[in-house]
Amino acid sequence: MxxxxxxxxxxxxxxxxxxxxxxxxxxxxxxxxxxxxxSTGSSRIFRLAHGSADLVALAREARAGWRRWSEAAGRPLVHDVGCLVSGADTLAWTAAMRKAGAPYETVGADARIPARRGPDVALLDTTGGVIDAEGxxxxxxxxxxxxxxxxxxxxxxxxxxxxxxxxxxxxxxxxxxxxxxxxxxxxxxxxxxxxxxxVLAHHVRFTFATTRTGPLSAWIDQSSGRMATYQHMARPGRWAVGGLLDHAATAWEAGRAEATRAAREAVLDYVRVHLDGVVPEVLDEVYCTTMAGLxxxxxxxxxxxxxxxxxxxxxxxxxxxxxxxxxxxxxxxxxxxxxx
Incomplete structure (x- = not known):
């Protein structure tokens, strides 16, 4: 055809x-x-963890595909550092992982993330990690x-x-x-x-320098009392943070410049208050247009x-x-x- x-x-x-x-x-x-x-940017989070067992199963199939792509590319396209999930979705996502028979661990405040105070209980998706988007x-x-x-x-x-x-x-x-x-x-x-x-929306992810070394897990955090975020090591010495703001701040009608400004301020505040070993100065930003509400x-x-x-x-x-x-x-x- x-x-x-x-x-x-x-x-x-x-x-x-x-x-x-x-x-x-x-x-x-x-x-x-x-x-x-x-699809722009240097990296993305890979995870099996989802809210339904069906999506967990599909992500396992995708992980097998990433292994095939890595072999064909002659380089690892997913770095196996794990993905930590904390906050509102933790219990539901843990139940979905259990139902799908996917490997996971339950961890506490000593998790490998650059947090001033780690979550008391979190789901560690041991198969998760960071995708080499450029590769x-x-x-x-x-x-x-x-x-x-x-x-x-x-x-x-x-x-x-x-x-x-x-x-x-x-x-x-x-x-x-x-x-x-x-x-x-x-x-x-x-x-x-x-x-x-x-319905479209603006989204921006920001990258910061970090003094933390060693393999750090990717982190999806929806803990009560603070902005929901996703975070990961974009490359050695660089920590990427994306914040999930209220729709009004990132709605298409707000305009790219205003949405970027609001996201930058919110993420910088989050970094200053909640992260340890991450320098609150934006080194890079990745902008994309998303479909709102999905x-x-x-x-x-x-x-x-x-x-x-x-x-x-x-x-x-x-x-x-x-x-x-x-x-x-x-x-x-x-x-x-x-x-x-």
Whole structure:
């Protein structure tokens, strides 16, 4: 089949690579370049821990895919430092891990995190860790190779039993189209009768210097009385912190500059009060546009030759998603599938 993949973030590239491995004729299009926008940055958290046993099981499948990708890349793409979960979701996520038969430990205040005071009780996802996002992008870009082109896609239309993808450089005809365009998915999917969430928000993650050495666990914290955060070692000597602010502060209508300012102030306050060995001076920031209100999991929508995928925190599922989407696009699937 001739397949057009719209979007070259980690999900689009993973699907394009899987389609190429299955000997399909693939063209992957993105308006900027590989691993831009929502997939940008040096690192991401990998975790098995989720609120449902089904997602834990899917994350285990994805972890096996990361091992295969690491072998093919000739370097570890996930650093096995564990992922600590503390606060409101701890009990529910522990129950889901137990139900799925996934390995975990219960730990206390001596956890390997740069906190002034660690949580009294936390879930340690021993299979979790930190994804080398830059290494992943390099690996997938090599795999996709000449099948990628920088092009703006402005219109999709159904043509007979196939599809036509319109770009300023000309139209591309395909048997099937995968829409994996992140924040741009909803506007493209709507052109072909597919609804995906349309409410967007701003999100910014900040990186700080740390004097802490040794392997530090990634950390998802929703402890009472303070801002919910996710944190991890982005690279040696660098600690990344993302804060989950009230929607009003990061709503699309607030504007990127104001949302970034609010996030920066909130995260800096958090670092000053709650972290130890982390210097409260921002060294770097990673901005992305997110779909507001989505939790963990991913969703597929299909109509005719078009398949759209959307969700939040999808990076960790990328190897699984690539294979799943390649099958969905070429073999067909239900019109609506939710993995939550």
């Amino acid at each position: 001739r397949v057009a993949v719209v979007g070259a973030g980690v999900v689009g590239l993973a699907a394009a690579a899987a389609l190429l491995d299955a000997d399909h004729d693939v063209l992957c299009l993105d308006r900027t370049g590989p691993m831009a926008e929502r 992943t992008g390099a690996h997938l870009t090599r795999r996709v190779g000449a099948a990628f082109q920088t092009r703006v896609v402005y219109l999709l239309e159904e043509r007979g039993s196939g599809a036509r993808v319109h770009t300023p450089e000309g139209a591309v005809d395909a048997d099937a189209v995968l829409i994996a365009a992140g924040a741009g998915t909803s506007s493209l999917a709507a052109q072909v009768g597919l609804y995906t969430p349309t 939790g963990d999991g991913f969703h597929l929508r299909r109509r005719g030759p078009f398949t759209a995928v959307y969700g939040d925190n999808l990076f960790k599922f990328a190897p699984l998603l690539g294979d799943l989407l390649a099958r969905a696009v070429t073999e067909g699937t239900e019109e609506k599938v939710d993995y939550v």
